[in-house]
Amino acid sequence: MRATPDRSVIETTPVTVFHIAIGPFDSNGHCPVRASVNGRTAVSELHLAESLLDLGYQALHTGVQRIEDFPAVGRALGRALFMPPVRTLLLDAARSAAASGAGLQVHMQINAPELAALPWEYLSLGSANVWKPALRADYALVRAGRRVPPPQPLPLRESLRVLAVASPGNSHCLDELARALAPGMRAGRIGLRTVTDASPTALRQALADEMPHVLHMAARIVLTPNQRLEVDLGGALDAGDLIELLADATDLRLVTLTGTEGDGQLLDIAPALCAALLIDERLPATIAFSAPLPADDAARFAALCYDQLAMGASVDLAVTVGRAALA
Incomplete structure (x- = not known):
C-alpha cells in the first residue's frame, strides 16, 4: 500500500531482506539459528539463560507476564542471537545495502512457540552506543510468518x-x-x-x-x-x-x-x-x-x-x- 501526492503508484526504494530463522529445538535441546541474505548464509546456535526460556514458557501458557526491565531482556536476546557468524553477515549485508542505495529489512522467523513469545522487538547490542534495530529505519525489523504471496499493492487515489x-x-x-x-x-x-x-x-x-x-x-x-x-x-x-x-x-x-x-x-x-x-x-x-x-x-x-x-x-x-x- 503506497501513495504519492497525486495518489498514483510511486517507485519504492529497493529492499535487501536479511532473513533469520530461529529453531525449532532439536531432539537434543539445541536451537539452531540460520541467517541468509543474497545467497549467503551463516549458522549458529541460540543459547538463552534458563530465566528467559522460563519467561517464554510462562507467557505462552498464561498469556501475560510482568517484566520490570525490558531493556535487560533485549540485551540478553541480542547477545544470544547475534553471535559472530550472524553478526558478521548482518554487517556485511548492511554495508552492501547502503552502497547500493537499498534498505535493509530484518525478517525474524521464530519456529519455536516458547521463543516466539519473547519480546524480540526489544533486542539490542552494546552498552555505550546501543544498537536497537527495531528503532532504526536502516534495519527495519519485522516478524516473518507464513510464507504466502502478498496481494498487489493498492495505489491510493484518495485518503x-x-x-x-x-x-x-x-x-x-x-x-x-x-x-x-x-x-x-x-x-x-x-x-x-x-x-x-x-x-x-x-x-x-x-x-x-x-x-x-x-x-x-x-x-x-x-x-x-x-x-x-x-x-x-x-x-x-x-x-x-x-x-x-x-x-x-x-x-x-x-x-x-x-x-x-x-x-x-x-x-x-x-x-x-x-x-x-x-x-x-x-x-x-x-x-x-x-x-x-x-x-x-x-x-x-x-x-x-x-x-x-x-x-x-x-x-x-x-x-x-x-x-x-x-x-
Missing part, C-alpha cells in the same frame, strides 16, 4: 481509509486516536470511521460500508487456559471467527491490535498470537502491541504509523517511525 473499532468500555481509546489523527485528516491524507461498543455484526457492516485499508482494534484479547484466543467485541469472539469476518474486506492491508491498556511493563502475547493468525494471502501485515500501552501513547504510535502509510511509506518503516517516537 487512507482507517476503520477503528473499540470493545465496550474502550471508546476513549478511539477519542485519543481521532485527536492524534486530526492533522492527517485535515490535510486529506486520512479518513477515519469509528465504531464504539463494537459487536461482530457492527464490525461486519462497517467493513462492508467503509472498505478500509487499515483496521484498528482497541479491544482486549485473551489467551484462555485451554489455549483459545478470544477477542472482546461485545462478548468473546474466537480468533477464527475474526478471520472469517475479515475475509471479504478486499481492500484491507493492515490490522492493528492494541489489546488492553497498560503501563508498558506487561508482556501480553495474546495480541501477537492473534495477529500472526490473521496473516494470509489477502492480509499481508499486522501490528500487535505485546506490551500494552496507555491509550494516548497507543494513539500517538498509530497516528504516526498511519500518516507515514498515507504518505507512501512501507509498513515496516511506518512502524519504525512509531516505535522511535515512543522510545
